[in-house]
Amino acid sequence: MNMQSYSHTLLTELGNIVGPSWVISDEDLSRWEQDWNQRARGKAFAVVLPASTDELASVVKFCAQAGMPIVPQGGNTGLVLGATPDDSGGQVIVSTSRMKRILEIDVENMTASVQAGCVLQELQEAVQNAGLLFPLSLGAQGSCTIGGNLATNAGGTQVIRYGNMRELCLGVECVLANGEIWNGMRALRKDNTGYNLTQLLIGSEGTLGIITAATLKLFPLPSVQHTAWAALSDLDKALDLLQLAHRHLGPSLTGFEVMGREAVRLVVKHMPSLPVPFAPACEDAWHAMIDCSAYGSASGSGAVFEHFLEQAVEKEYINDVVVATNEQQRAQLWHIRESIPMAQAQEGLNIKHDISVPVSSIPKFVETAHDAIARAVPGARFVTFGHLGDGNLHYNVQAPEGEDAISFRHTFEKQVNQIVYQAIQQFDGSFSAEHGIGSLKAEQLLKTKSDTEVAIMRSIKDALDPLGILNPGKVILPG
Amino acid sequence: MNMQSYSHTLLTELGNIVGPSWVISDEDLSRWEQDWNQRARGKAFAVVLPASTDELASVVKFCAQAGMPIVPQGGNTGLVLGATPDDSGGQVIVSTSRMKRILEIDVENMTASVQAGCVLQELQEAVQNAGLLFPLSLGAQGSCTIGGNLATNAGGTQVIRYGNMRELCLGVECVLANGEIWNGMRALRKDNTGYNLTQLLIGSEGTLGIITAATLKLFPLPSVQHTAWAALSDLDKALDLLQLAHRHLGPSLTGFEVMGREAVRLVVKHMPSLPVPFAPACEDAWHAMIDCSAYGSASGSGAVFEHFLEQAVEKEYINDVVVATNEQQRAQLWHIRESIPMAQAQEGLNIKHDISVPVSSIPKFVETAHDAIARAVPGARFVTFGHLGDGNLHYNVQAPEGEDAISFRHTFEKQVNQIVYQAIQQFDGSFSAEHGIGSLKAEQLLKTKSDTEVAIMRSIKDALDPLGILNPGKVILPG
Numbered sequence: 001m002n003m004q005s006y007s008h009t010l011l012t013e014l015g016n017i018v019g020p021s022w023v024i025s026d027e028d029l030s031r032w033e034q035d036w037n038q039r040a041r042g043k044a045f046a047v048v049l050p051a052s053t054d055e056l057a058s059v060v061k062f063c064a065q066a067g068m069p070i071v072p073q074g075g076n077t078g079l080v081l082g083a084t085p086d087d088s089g090g091q092v093i094v095s096t097s098r099m100k101r102i103l104e105i106d107v108e109n110m111t112a113s114v115q116a117g118c119v120l121q122e123l124q125e126a127v128q129n130a131g132l133l134f135p136l137s138l139g140a141q142g143s144c145t146i147g148g149n150l151a152t153n154a155g156g157t158q159v160i161r162y163g164n165m166r167e168l169c170l171g172v173e174c175v176l177a178n179g180e181i182w183n184g185m186r187a188l189r190k191d192n193t194g195y196n197l198t199q200l201l202i203g204s205e206g207t208l209g210i211i212t213a214a215t216l217k218l219f220p221l222p223s224v225q226h227t228a229w230a231a232l233s234d235l236d237k238a239l240d241l242l243q244l245a246h247r248h249l250g251p252s253l254t255g256f257e258v259m260g261r262e263a264v265r266l267v268v269k270h271m272p273s274l275p276v277p278f279a280p281a282c283e284d285a286w287h288a289m290i291d292c293s294a295y296g297s298a299s300g301s302g303a304v305f306e307h308f309l310e311q312a313v314e315k316e317y318i319n320d321v322v323v324a325t326n327e328q329q330r331a332q333l334w335h336i337r338e339s340i341p342m343a344q345a346q347e348g349l350n351i352k353h354d355i356s357v358p359v360s361s362i363p364k365f366v367e368t369a370h371d372a373i374a375r376a377v378p379g380a381r382f383v384t385f386g387h388l389g390d391g392n393l394h395y396n397v398q399a400p401e402g403e404d405a406i407s408f409r410h411t412f413e414k415q416v417n418q419i420v421y422q423a424i425q426q427f428d429g430s431f432s433a434e435h436g437i438g439s440l441k442a443e444q445l446l447k448t449k450s451d452t453e454v455a456i457m458r459s460i461k462d463a464l465d466p467l468g469i470l471n472p473g474k475v476i477l478p479g
Numbered sequence: 480m481n482m483q484s485y486s487h488t489l490l491t492e493l494g495n496i497v498g499p500s501w502v503i504s505d506e507d508l509s510r511w512e513q514d515w516n517q518r519a520r521g522k523a524f525a526v527v528l529p530a531s532t533d534e535l536a537s538v539v540k541f542c543a544q545a546g547m548p549i550v551p552q553g554g555n556t557g558l559v560l561g562a563t564p565d566d567s568g569g570q571v572i573v574s575t576s577r578m579k580r581i582l583e584i585d586v587e588n589m590t591a592s593v594q595a596g597c598v599l600q601e602l603q604e605a606v607q608n609a610g611l612l613f614p615l616s617l618g619a620q621g622s623c624t625i626g627g628n629l630a631t632n633a634g635g636t637q638v639i640r641y642g643n644m645r646e647l648c649l650g651v652e653c654v655l656a657n658g659e660i661w662n663g664m665r666a667l668r669k670d671n672t673g674y675n676l677t678q679l680l681i682g683s684e685g686t687l688g689i690i691t692a693a694t695l696k697l698f699p700l701p702s703v704q705h706t707a708w709a710a711l712s713d714l715d716k717a718l719d720l721l722q723l724a725h726r727h728l729g730p731s732l733t734g735f736e737v738m739g740r741e742a743v744r745l746v747v748k749h750m751p752s753l754p755v756p757f758a759p760a761c762e763d764a765w766h767a768m769i770d771c772s773a774y775g776s777a778s779g780s781g782a783v784f785e786h787f788l789e790q791a792v793e794k795e796y797i798n799d800v801v802v803a804t805n806e807q808q809r810a811q812l813w814h815i816r817e818s819i820p821m822a823q824a825q826e827g828l829n830i831k832h833d834i835s836v837p838v839s840s841i842p843k844f845v846e847t848a849h850d851a852i853a854r855a856v857p858g859a860r861f862v863t864f865g866h867l868g869d870g871n872l873h874y875n876v877q878a879p880e881g882e883d884a885i886s887f888r889h890t891f892e893k894q895v896n897q898i899v900y901q902a903i904q905q906f907d908g909s910f911s912a913e914h915g916i917g918s919l920k921a922e923q924l925l926k927t928k929s930d931t932e933v934a935i936m937r938s939i940k941d942a943l944d945p946l947g948i949l950n951p952g953k954v955i956l957p958g
Binding site for chain 1: 585586587588589590631632634638639640642643645646655659660661662663665666667668669670671672673674675676678679681682683687698699701718721722725726727728729730731772773774775779782783786835836837838839840866869870871907908909910911912913914915916920924927928929931932935936938939941942943954955
């Protein structure tokens with residue numbers, strides 16, 4: 001049998017499993033082959049869209065027998081090429097996008113069971129309609145899927161209170177590398193019966209199994225939310241403000257974001273219609289957004305929030321502050337914060353890092369990295385923003401004003417990366433706080449982790465995927 | 480070399496690693512060989528007490544070379560024979576009790592780094608002195624160790640708000656089966672760089688590695704706590720009350736316990752000096768304890784708590800309620816709750832279960848199991864209490880009034896277990912919510928889990944401990 005007819009046979013067999021119209025190979029595959037950031041485009045053998053866990057399991061079983069590697073894909077919004085095929089044309093993209101049902105919302109148990117392809121925002125809305133909260137909240141929520149959120153252990157803006165996706169999941173259903181289905185969909189808050197395979201699968205980016213459904217924790221829906229935007233002189237004060245917020249607000253503190261001056265300036269520049277507080281001067285070095293979610297009367301929690309801010313002013317932690325007085329203003333403030341990624345994109349490609357260090361080390365980390373980069377790349381602009389409450393900053397370096405972004409990145413990316421990685425190491429941090437490893441950072445993982453840790457990861461990969469069929473080239477490269 | 484001199488050589492070698500006085504073999508070993516519940520006593524080759532991670536690693540390396548299995552042990556307060564050696568006389572107990580230092584409390588990062596042998600209560604107190612909270616809270620806290628808490632994924636009374644030990648840990652240091660040390664002590668709230676080995680090790684009961692230290696999450700210290708004790712007619716009303724508490728209190732709800740009438744009666748009987756609310760009649764079928772932790776002024780949160788209770792009375796969820804008006808009264812109410820295990824022990828051995836089901840299924844689970852047991856064992860008494868907020872009940876069956884406890888347990892344990900396990904299965908529950916598997920429930924695990932899940936667990940065990948040196952006979956038995 002020649003190559004072409006062998007391909008044809010494979011496609012026919014896959015079509016027999018999911019239906020011929022759900023195996024796509026002879027049209028434009030760019031929406032699956034191209035990553036969100038337009039960083040790379042692979043070439044897939046085909047895109048297969050199963051309608052159910054059983055179909056997906058049969059696809060995996062077939063691919064395992066045929067020796068054909070699989071790239072699992074949810075909303076394809078990842079930032080580290082974790083769902084992008086290589087350019088061999090020999091990998092099958094298995095998309096969960098047809099498996100998008102919300103299976104159950106159990107109000108009394110405060111849990112939701114959903115299929116992997118359910119879009120995050122759809123789950124958020126359905127849960128809210130049931131009078132509860134699913135707190136995972138991130139920029140891509142209109143497109144990303146629950147399966148992808150689990151595979152990458154998604155974080156976002158409310159981790160300070162609710163944790164990462166890892167903490168929000170009670171159990172998963174998963175298709176293993178041999179096509180067997182493991183059903184770990186337990187809606188239990190306590191279950192100590194053996195190794196926690198759910199926790200092992202979360203964050204493994206589809207390299208140990210394909211998550212097909214999950215049971216997630218829900219929370220009481222806050223009755224009111226208060227949001228403030230403050231201007232600050234430096235990150236030490238931001239840290240003081242964070243401590244004060246923890247002490248005054250306890251678990252009502254559901255968000256604590258910081259934005260460097262340059263990040264705010266880019267929003268002012270590219271989205272001039274947005275009412276950025278303290279613009280257009282933007283003289284303060286840092287801005288902070290504080291979100292407070294409360295239960296019971298708005299006046300009661302409002303008074304607590306006001307008192308916290310008064311204390312912050314009195315202690316001179318903040319130079320100025322505005323408070324949203326209604327839901328519309330609140331949404332507006334968040335919209336400004338969430339416009340930073342788009343504003344920097346409009347300014348031109350930059351050198352991106354998604355770092356974390358202990359919260360207490362944030363000011364020194366930023367100072368260390370800034371100083372070294374400023375010396376190495378005079379005029380570089382620092383677009384720094386992120387989740388101070390979790391010690392997580394998006395630490396991006398932009399070309400000097402007026403310089404060409406692409407050639408800047410080409411020239412300086414390696415050098416800037418080295419400086420940032422060194423500072424991360426100095427402060428016991430992580431080179432990928434939220435975004436994961438994918439193929440983009442797989443080499444960096446090998447450079448950073450101890451031989452012992454790499455060996456354990458490889459032994460787990462070999463134990464669960466001996467043929468190396470699941471998302472090869474991602475997370476942990478073979479030895 | 481004969482057996483005796485070979486033993487002597489092994490002891491000498493171990494003594495060379497940790498110092499001869501920290502290898503104990505020729506005196507009474509019962510405090511290490513006998514489990515807390517006096518359920519079984521094993522016979523160890525020796526007890527070894529390393530002073531450091533390096534010493535512990537050398538002990539493991541030596542044992543691996545000598546082919547001598549290791550039983551890791553913390554405070555020896557487990558309830559499933561997870562830290563008890565077999566009776567071969569060939570296993571070495573490795574106790575972490577000398578490795579008990581608190582390494583660091585980072586107030587700004589809200590983390591603590593501790594060695595595995597640190598007693599839970601000592602950590603709680605040190606953290607409180609630093610103005611923060613480590614929320615894990617359970618009966619054995621005066622004796623159990625952080626290492627044991629992690630190895631068993633301890634739960635306790637505040638899981639409803641703070642999660643299990645799993646959710647409280649950011650990273651561990653661990654000695655692997657080959658004696659290598661893996662340092663995963665990252666004080667980061669976001670870190671997506673590869674498989675989460677910390678989460679795999681937590682709850683693995685020393686069968687995949689020996690946890691030697693950990694970095695734990697801390698929380699703002701509540702400024703005030705409110706506690707109520709309510710009398711209820713049935714579990715459906717308890718569930719209504721729980722929902723109401725979630726809606727009114729949000730994350731301030733830090734405890735929601737229920738106690739069946741018989742559990743309360745046993746406290747009244749055996750601890751007559753304790754001021755049990757609504758005693759001596761105990762006519763209500765169920766009692767509930769609700770704990771609320773707040774920040775800011777006591778009057779503000781007190782009013783919210785009172786309003787919640789008023790609503791509960793108005794909706795007739797509760798028949799009666801008392802509220803602790805000071806810290807002493809609050810401690811007293813908790814003391815009553817925590818006296819139940821002792822009271823039932825004084826009444827005589829009973830048949831114990833540590834079950835969980837979805838919170839929404841609790842009333843039906845209890846009804847189903849009660850009916851079947853009452854038919855099978857007329858007069859059996861149900862000592863039911865636990866953490867309703869997590870769907871976790873300690874579901875214990877006591878001999879009929881006046882009957883001999885030991886012969887009752889001997890006669891009926893198997894039959895009662897079968898009924899309970901069947902009900903657990905019917906309601907998608909867990910046969911070990913908090914206590915783990917150890918050797919006591921290892922057979923039950925094999926009966927309950929799918930072949931697929933058992934195969935994954937075995938492949939992980941083989942990958943991380945190919946010689947089967949770490950706590951053999953616990954959690955996952957070989958095929």
